[in-house]
Amino acid sequence: xxxxxxxxxxxxxxxxxxxxxxxxxxxxxxxxxxxxxxxxxxxxxxxxxxxxxxxxxxxxxxxxxxxxxxxxxxxxxxxxxxxxxxxxxxxxxxxxxxxxxxxxxxxxxxxxxxxxxxxxxxxxxxxxxxxxxxxxxxxxxxxxxxxxxxxxxxxxxxxxxxxxxxxxxxxxxxxxxxxxxxxxxxxxxxxxxxxxxxxxxxxxxxxxxxxxxxxxxxxxxxxxxxxxxxxxxxxxxxxxxxxxxx
Amino acid sequence: xxxxxxxxxxxxxxxxxxxxxxxxxxxxxxxxxxxxxxxxxxxxxxxxxxxxxxxxxxxxxxxxxxxxxxxxxxxxxxxxxxxxxxxxxxxxxxxxxxxxxxxxxxxxxxxxxxxxxxxxxxxxxxxxxxxxxxxxxxxxxxxxxxxxxxxxxxxxxxxxxxxxxxxxxxxxxxxxxxxxxxxxxxxxxxxxxxxxxxxxxxxxxxxxxxxxxxxxxxxxxxxxxxxxxxxxxxxxxxxxxxxxxx
DNA sequence: GAAAGAATGTGTTTATTTTACACATTAAAT
DNA sequence: ATTTAATGTGTAAAATAAACACATTCTTTC
Numbered sequence: 271x272x273x274x275x276x277x278x279x280x281x282x283x284x285x286x287x288x289x290x291x292x293x294x295x296x297x298x299x300x301x302x303x304x305x306x307x308x309x310x311x312x313x314x315x316x317x318x319x320x321x322x323x324x325x326x327x328x329x330x331x332x333x334x335x336x337x338x339x340x341x342x343x344x345x346x347x348x349x350x351x352x353x354x355x356x357x358x359x360x361x362x363x364x365x366x367x368x369x370x371x372x373x374x375x376x377x378x379x380x381x382x383x384x385x386x387x388x389x390x391x392x393x394x395x396x397x398x399x400x401x402x403x404x405x406x407x408x409x410x411x412x413x414x415x416x417x418x419x420x421x422x423x424x425x426x427x428x429x430x431x432x433x434x435x436x437x438x439x440x441x442x443x444x445x446x447x448x449x450x451x452x453x454x455x456x457x458x459x460x461x462x463x464x465x466x467x468x469x470x471x472x473x474x475x476x477x478x479x480x481x482x483x484x485x486x487x488x489x490x491x492x493x494x495x496x497x498x499x500x501x502x503x504x505x506x507x508x509x510x511x512x513x514x515x516x
Numbered sequence: 517x518x519x520x521x522x523x524x525x526x527x528x529x530x531x532x533x534x535x536x537x538x539x540x541x542x543x544x545x546x547x548x549x550x551x552x553x554x555x556x557x558x559x560x561x562x563x564x565x566x567x568x569x570x571x572x573x574x575x576x577x578x579x580x581x582x583x584x585x586x587x588x589x590x591x592x593x594x595x596x597x598x599x600x601x602x603x604x605x606x607x608x609x610x611x612x613x614x615x616x617x618x619x620x621x622x623x624x625x626x627x628x629x630x631x632x633x634x635x636x637x638x639x640x641x642x643x644x645x646x647x648x649x650x651x652x653x654x655x656x657x658x659x660x661x662x663x664x665x666x667x668x669x670x671x672x673x674x675x676x677x678x679x680x681x682x683x684x685x686x687x688x689x690x691x692x693x694x695x696x697x698x699x700x701x702x703x704x705x706x707x708x709x710x711x712x713x714x715x716x717x718x719x720x721x722x723x724x725x726x727x728x729x730x731x732x733x734x735x736x737x738x739x740x741x742x743x744x745x746x747x748x749x750x751x752x753x754x755x756x757x758x759x760x761x762x
Numbered sequence: 763g764a765a766a767g768a769a770t771g772t773g774t775t776t777a778t779t780t781t782a783c784a785c786a787t788t789a790a791a792t
Numbered sequence: 793a794t795t796t797a798a799t800g801t802g803t804a805a806a807a808t809a810a811a812c813a814c815a816t817t818c819t820t821t822c
Contacts, residue, residue, distance in 0.1 A: 284569050289623040297583045298544035301616075301627055323530045337543045340625050344616025368614045368629050370547075370590025377535040379586050381547055383614050450769080467772075468810065475808095491769045492818040696798080713801075714781065721779095731789095737798045738788045 302375075302382040303348045304335035304418070305363065306425040307356070309391040309405055310442035315458040316391065316405040317422065318356065322415040324376065330415035331406065333422065335382060348385040357397025362441075363387045366425050374417045386425045388441040408458075433459050437478065440499040448486050448494035449473070478504050548621075548628040549594045550581035550664070551609065552671040553602070555637040555651055556688035561704040562637065562651040563668065564602065568661040570622065576661040577652065579668065581628060594631040603643030608687075609633045612671050620663045632671045634687040654704075679705050683724060686745040694732050694740035695719070724750050 307318040319331040334355045338347040348363045363385040370381040396403060414422060433439050439455050440447075453469050473479055479497040486493035553564040565577040580601045584593040594609045609631040616627040642649060660668060679685050685701050686693075699715050719725055725743040732739035 283567070283571055283574060286570050286572055286623060289570060292583055293546040293621075293624040293626055297546055297586065299547045299584065299586050300539040300543055301545045301547065321529070324532050324535060325529055326532055328529060337538055338545065338616070338627075340543065340545050341618060343618050344614065344627060347616075365613060367611060368590065370584070370593075370629070372587060372589050375539075377532060378539040380539055381584075381590060383616070448770090465810075465812085466770090467812080470771080471773095472809090489769085490819060491767080492771095492816080494770055694799090711782075712799090713783080716800080717802095718780090735798085736790060737796080738790075738800095740799055 300378065300380040301338045301344075302335050302380050303338055303344070303351050304333040304382050304384050304421055305348060305352045305355070306333060306366070306384060306386045306422060307352070307358070307361075308386070308388045308408070308429060308442065310455055310458065311391040311405065313454040313458060315408040315442075315455075317408050317411060318396075319404055319406050319411070319414070320355070321402045324415075326376070327415045330413060331404075331411075331418075332415040333384075333418045337380075338383075344383060348383070352385075352387070356403065358389065358394055361387050361389055361394070366428050367421075369417060369421055371417070376416070382421070384421050384425055386429065388429070388438055390442060390444055392444050409461075430460055437499065437504060440501075445498055446482055446484065446496040447498075448496055450494055452497075546624065546626045547584040547590075548581050548626050549584055549590070549597050550579040550628050550630050550667055551594060551598045551601070552579055552612070552630060552632045552668060553598070553604070553607075554632070554634045554654070554675060554688065555640075556701055556704065557637040557651065559700040559704060561654040561688075561701075563654050563657060564642075565650055565652050565657070565660070566601065567648045570661075572622070573661045576659060577650075577657075577664075578661040579630075579664045583626075584629075590629060594629070598631075598633070602649060604635065604640055607633050607635055607640070612674050613667075615663060615667055617663070622662070628667070630667050630671055632675065634675070634684055636688060636690060638690050655707075676706055683745065683750060686747075691744055692728055692730065692742040693744075694742055696740055698743075 305318075309316040309318065318334060320334060321328050322330050322332040323335075334352065336347075336351045336354070338344060342350070345363070345365075348365075352358050352361065352363065364387065366384040366386045368381060368383045372379060374380070374382070391405065408426065411419075411422060413419060429438075433456070439452070439459065442455055443451055449470055452473065453464060453466065456469070457464055478500045480500050482496045482498055484496040486496060551564075555562040555564065564580060566580060568574050568576050568578040569581075580598065582593075582597045582600070584590060588596070591609070591611075594611075595607075598604050598607065598609065610633065612630040612632045614627060614629045618625060620626070620628070637651065654672065657665075657668060659665060675684075679702070685698070685705065688701055689697055695716055698719065699710060699712065702715070703710055724746045726746050728742045728744055730742040732742060
């Protein structure tokens with residue numbers, strides 16, 4: 271089936287010069303980063319979007335993105351771009367996936383690397399610098415510019431998966447939160463309803479919640495207790511792989 | 517509580533021309549793909565490596581990689597490169613992660629996208645074309661060229677994780693396999709010992725194995741039954757998300 | 763200030779899943 | 793025929809997950 275026969279003498283191990291010229295010349299491609307920033311507010315999962323950079327596409331929303339500089343580490347570019355576009359600092363970004371079909375961007379060949387983050391909407395003030403920047407309800411995100419809808423969908427799926435395996439959700443909440451806040455968060459991310467008693471039991475049994483001996487204020491009903499997440503304890507317990515679970 | 521500040525003056529929405537010139541000129545970067553091909557043979561997990569392309573680094577092993585063409589989809593580049601280097605066709609490649617520190621490659625700035633695959637060593641004949649191409653025991657893979665060790669480690673970790681969530685393992689086995697083969701595979705990938713009875717019970721209860729009413733041959737002991745994997749039945753049952761499981 | 767409303771806080775029972783564990787059976791090799 | 797080495801099987805205990813209801817506390821309303 272394979273057609274790629276080649277005489278067995280040829281072993282074209284390349285010199286560094288050959289590779290360098292290939293790297294320097296015709297084979298270069300524009301590389302960008304897109305940042306998908308999730309937040310949580312009013313019991314809803316949100317995502318930060320801007321009006322498209324491009325005038326032609328300004329009726330559509332798009333992700334926060336820009337080109338990577340040739341002299342810049344990929345991760346560093348993600349942090350720079352996020353900072354430039356939102357003022358956000360001290361936010362952990364995680365690489366999700368890379369999108370590289372030839373015609374994905376109207377400006378030419380641009381391969382983009384998606385980075386994702388979860389932030390607490392209350393604690394991070396946005397500097398809205400150069401574009402209309404808005405928190406969008408994740409449920410209403412449709413028809414983003416270019417292939418950004420696909421990128422967004424991929425990131426949301428990854429979030430849904432990862433939030434079940436790691437206590438990422440706490441990054442979306444204020445430092446002090448009630449169990450109702452926590453449950454709302456999981457229900458919003460996973461888009462499911464959970465049993466309140468079993469949910470509480472589960473989290474208490476994990477033993478990562480510190481009871482602050484404080485109560486909610488500003489609620490128009492019986493206030494709940496406030497907790498914080500015990501990051502230290504969590505770090506110490508590394509979950510081991512073991513089960514097979516299709 | 518979303519603070520929708522807006523800097524009402526500056527809104528540098530870019531024209532397509534501006535973006536195009538940025539994409540075309542100084543901001544381009546070489547992009548490559550590296551393929552991490554896992555196989556399974558002699559009850560051991562293997563990975564395909566070649567001697568480094570670069571003369572200077574030819575004492576080290578490296579992953580199968582090459583540059584992406586500007587006119588080529590990223591996924592297509594991965595399949596092309598795999599085919600060129602190994603003759604392998606009809607292999608499913610999955611993107612794992614992208615590596616982009618500035619100095620990761622000696623030939624200059626090259627960002628690389630890692631793709632991973634699992635193949636059945638028996639059923640895929642390699643065409644060894646232009647480099648020393650070898651199956652390496654995964655346990656002995658150390659000190660690969662450039663940052664390839666890091667890339668490899670990332671892929672192996674992802675494999676360990678994914679193999680517990682999806683029945684990927686079957687791609688590594690012959691069409692007909694014994695339960696011992698299957699258990700050896702999981703033990704090799706996860707690098708753990710499993711209880712034989714519980715392992716069998718687990719797989720039988722998943723009900724994805726078709727009993728072929730054949731026995732192993734060429735074993736110097738009591739032969740085991742042979743099975744095949746029921747891909748069709750698997751596809752029909754899409755596993756639902758639900759649990760929270762740190 | 764009494765009553766109604768709304769969400770908090772709590773336990774038990776059942777079902778399901780996971781783990782631990784031992785012996786008879788089969789075929790090959792000696 | 794005996795030994796060897798791996799296959800094939802079941803059960804009990806433990807852990808986890810799921811289903812499910814009522815009294816309590818604070819706010820709001822009348």
